[in-house]
Every structure is written in structure tokens, then in C-alpha cells.
Amino acid sequence: MRPVVIVLLVFSLFFFSGCSYKKQPIASADISYSDDFNQGDPDQLNNSLKTNLKKATDYAKTWQKDAYFAGISLKLTADFKPSELENTFIFGSEQDTKNWWTYTTKSDGFLRALIPKEDFLGNGLKKIDQSFWKKSYLEAIKITEANGGIKFRAENSTAQLLVLLRRGEPNDWLWWEVIYKSQNNKEVKFLISAENGNLYDSKGQPVGVIQKQTETTPSEIK
Numbered sequence: 001m002r003p004v005v006i007v008l009l010v011f012s013l014f015f016f017s018g019c020s021y022k023k024q025p026i027a028s029a030d031i032s033y034s035d036d037f038n039q040g041d042p043d044q045l046n047n048s049l050k051t052n053l054k055k056a057t058d059y060a061k062t063w064q065k066d067a068y069f070a071g072i073s074l075k076l077t078a079d080f081k082p083s084e085l086e087n088t089f090i091f092g093s094e095q096d097t098k099n100w101w102t103y104t105t106k107s108d109g110f111l112r113a114l115i116p117k118e119d120f121l122g123n124g125l126k127k128i129d130q131s132f133w134k135k136s137y138l139e140a141i142k143i144t145e146a147n148g149g150i151k152f153r154a155e156n157s158t159a160q161l162l163v164l165l166r167r168g169e170p171n172d173w174l175w176w177e178v179i180y181k182s183q184n185n186k187e188v189k190f191l192i193s194a195e196n197g198n199l200y201d202s203k204g205q206p207v208g209v210i211q212k213q214t215e216t217t218p219s220e221i222k
Helices: 002-017 042-063 137-157
Strands: 019-023 066-078 085-091 096-106 109-115 158-168 175-179 187-193
Touching: 042 066, 042 096, 042 137, 085 137, 137 158, 137 175, 158 187
Parallel strands: none
Antiparallel strands: 019 109, 066 085, 066 158, 085 096, 096 109, 158 175, 175 187
């Protein structure tokens, strides 16, 4: 009996983890390999994200037929290289209200995972209407860099960047939420409308912004 118990235990750990990882090369068209954000094309990056979103949606439909697109989480490491960007597409379902289904693209493949909402982003994400998704994360980052991001990274050399495309408060709009966070938990947040590209405060009021970065590029900040 003992071998049977061991087999069942291993199967249970695999089944209930909700994760699967496949090493599968990603076509170069899906990723921007430029290591300077100033060299990126916003439209091309947006199109690349939407191409990968279509793939992610096809997989999500195998999880639940009613799976809906609820957000994108983008992570950048401290050296701030666009080529090391990690994209996670987030999906919800009315048939499974306790979990988010995610599809993460990595340099050597992709990761699919089912994650309890209480462990990842909470319950606040809503179904996204892509017609309001007109501005790219690159445009959002350039605005945040010019309005305090570069300064924050200069003062916190190990700072990481999290960019979240989400629909919600304030105003129930579609936002690029950009968060700079240091290892000692200092952080600064920015909200940029994914529709008009303007910067807003936490109450949804427009903020006067600097539209262009200084001559110091992100890749020069170490």
C-alpha cells in the first residue's frame, strides 16, 4: 500500500498546485530586446503585448470557457532593462471567483498558474474593455520617469518597477499603475490613463506633468 500512497501524494501536489511551466522559445517579434526605453516604439510594444494576450486568452479559455481579461502585471528588475521585462496576463471567471488564472511570458518559455486572489492582487480587478487601451506601458513609464521615477531610482539603486494594467478606482477607468519600490519597502505610485496617457492622482484628478525625460536615460541609472 505504501507505494500507492506516495503516488497519490505526488499527484495531489501536482494537481492542486495549479501551475505548469513549458520551456518554449518565444518568437523575437513578441519581445522588445532594446535595453533603452528611449529606443522603443510604443505602438510596436502595445501590439506585441496584444499578440501575447491573444495567445494567453486561448489558453485561459481551456481553464474556463467564460474566462475574461482582467489585467497585466509587468515587472522590471533593478537594472531596468526592457529585454528582461516579465509579462503576466491575468484572467478571471464567474465559474471560479476565488482564483486568478495567469499566463506569464519568460525569456525561455511561459508559465501558467492558478493563484488565489487573496495571494495576488486581491478581488478588485474587473473585466477590461480593450477599446480603452490606447496607450502603451512605455508611454506610461516615460511619464513616470520624468515625474519622479528617475529621481527615486537614483536614490534607491536596487529599486524595482511594477506596472499594472487594471480597470478600477478611481473613476472605474482603465489605468496603467506604475509602482517604484526599493528593497527597504519605500515606494512611489503613479496612475496614468490607458486611454489618454495623462497622469492623475489617487482621487482621479489630473496632475500637471513634465512630458519629457531629462537627458539621463533609464539605462544609465545604476
